[in-house]
Amino acid sequence: MACSAVRSPVLRNSTIRHYAAAAAAQCSSVTTPELQVLPSNRVTVAALDNTNPVAQVSIIFRASSRNETYDTQGTVHHIRIAAGLSTCRSSYFGITRNIQQLGGNLTATTDRESIAYTLQITRNHLDKALIFLEDVTTQQVFKPWEISDQLPRLRYELSMIPETIRIMELLHKAAYRTGLGYSLYSPKRQLGKINTETLQHFVNTWFTGSRCAVVATGMSLSDATQFASNLKVGSEDNITEIAKYHGGELRKERSSELSTVAVAVEAAGLNKEKDALAYSVLQRAIGSGPRVKWGSSVSPLNKAISSGTNTDQFALSAFNTSYSDSGLFGFVLSSVPNVAGSITKAATEYLRSPKLSDADIVRGKTTLKAEILYTVDNDAMYLENMGQQAIIKGRVYKPSDLVAEVDKLTTAEVKSVAGKLASGKLSMAAIGNLCTVPYVDELK
Structure with a gap:
């Protein structure tokens, strides 16, 4: 498993979303993805049942650093790092071992407005692997000892941020101050201060059905809809504050x-x-x-x-x-x-x-x-574009x-x-x- 603060280069140039890439999905020669909003939990589902032997499923929540507060800055960075840790039903070892045995790949990526958990796996093993994707995205428990074990990795990521990324993080802070101005990376002062309660509260508040999208390629809409309907997501409809540009x-x-x-x-x-x-x-x-x-x-x-x-x-x-x-x-x-x-x-x-x-x-x-x-x-970019369109x-x-x-x-x-x-x-x-x-x- 892996995680990243930024998405693919075409969508993100130094963590930047270009509108054209955010809106592009598939050319006219490719079957148009089907889209549906589930009445039960209000999750948006988009699927393209193509002939690709590798299926891709992504669960995206419209929640990220923009939704943090001054005291909770760095929460989303910690949540991204925590992708794959123990859940209510699976252990850290169990998730990693089973995904590897099935030949799959599970990643977590963030931008300033969303966080996405993406599974890539051969179609014949998709049903078995979806259980672990659901666990990682909706069954988190954030055990204190596992969170503290991730601090060295957090410090390593902070030390390895390229200068082009640092300058854009600084520019957003100058431009917006709060909201969109909050960084994708945790401030060093917050290391060791983001606890289980903070992480769980953020997930419970913002990981809700109306802010969630399930997108898939190599999977039928009916199968994607059945999977999405079983997701345990909140029913609240929290509103994000309108961005205010200051300069x-x-x-x-x-x-x-x-x-x-x-x-x-x-x-x-x-x-x-x-x-x-x-x-x-x-x-x-x-x-x-x-x-x-x-x-x-x-x-x-x-x-x-x-x-x-x-x-x-x-x-x-x-x-x-x-x-x-x-x-x-x-x-x-x-x-x-x-x-x-x-x-x-x-x-x-x-x-x-x-x-x-x-x-x-x-x-x-x-x-x-x-x-x-x-x-x-690019298959990964193709799926990501679908997700960005569906969620935004x-x-x-x-x-x-x-x-x-x-x-x-x-x-x-x-x-x-x-x-x-x-x-x-x-x-x-x-x-x-x-x-x-x-x-x-x-x-x-």
Whole structure:
């Protein structure tokens, strides 16, 4: 078994959800998944009975770090680490041993709005393995001695967080402060303080039927529905607080040979689908990194910064993340300290007023459409996309339909959302040697 704080790279680029990937599911040549909401426990079920010999079943709860409080920060990190520990019906050893004997794989993944438990196993062993998936997701007991045994693993994960992940965690904290601002990783001060009662209370409060989805491939809707109907989930309908964007700045100075900076403004959430899609096109039009492995980027953003600062000693990429009711649009850069300040100022100036031709926007649309269709090629990503759509949008999209929506976007509509960046309040995060990095109030 394994667990991860972030999902697959196409859905998450440094823990970021791109709207197109969150909405993409399957191309037109693939059978459309069936979807149903169970009246008994209000669990959403989506299934695709394809010919894949490996079945995949994922139980997703719309509950994560966003639902924590100041005193319970780190709870979801602990819950993710606890995936596979002893339950009401099975021991830690029993779950691990049986999944291994059946040739299966059980993983837990989180983002800021959801946690997913996913089982992958050959179809002939699916019935036997589903018992343990149900145990792990709905029968937790969080024994104190098992939770304390996980502390070394928690410390190891915290020590191994990449700088690109750290900068995004810091940026979200600066932008939202609470809610979406709470990190996917437990603060060090919380290690050893999150107890059984805290974990069980979180599960009982947020792991409810109305916030749950069961998605499957290689499994019929009737079988998935029967499995989902037996899940013991709560009946409460707790409401998540609406995200509030504040803007601001957080800096962490370290002895480092690099400066890493992220700057963003508030963008559209998934509740504004057309704007979120336009921001996705804009990101790819501006430049989201090189398209050739080990190659350099020739995006408008990189060209503008290189010509304006007369240096190429940096790596720079635009990013866009859309959550259910808010989002961030901006850039992340890493450079040598002596030019980090000039690059940050030049990139912020470009962010405020992107200079794009019609051809750039057409290229952005083409890139986005390709990414939507590529999601079908990866089984794990395919299932994950289905789950994200079911839990957030309450439906499953056909890639061909989403591609058609991208085609409908006009150049004027993309430039319209680009124009909103000029008036947005800036959020900024910086890590490393910050000798030349400006403060947020010094950026235009």
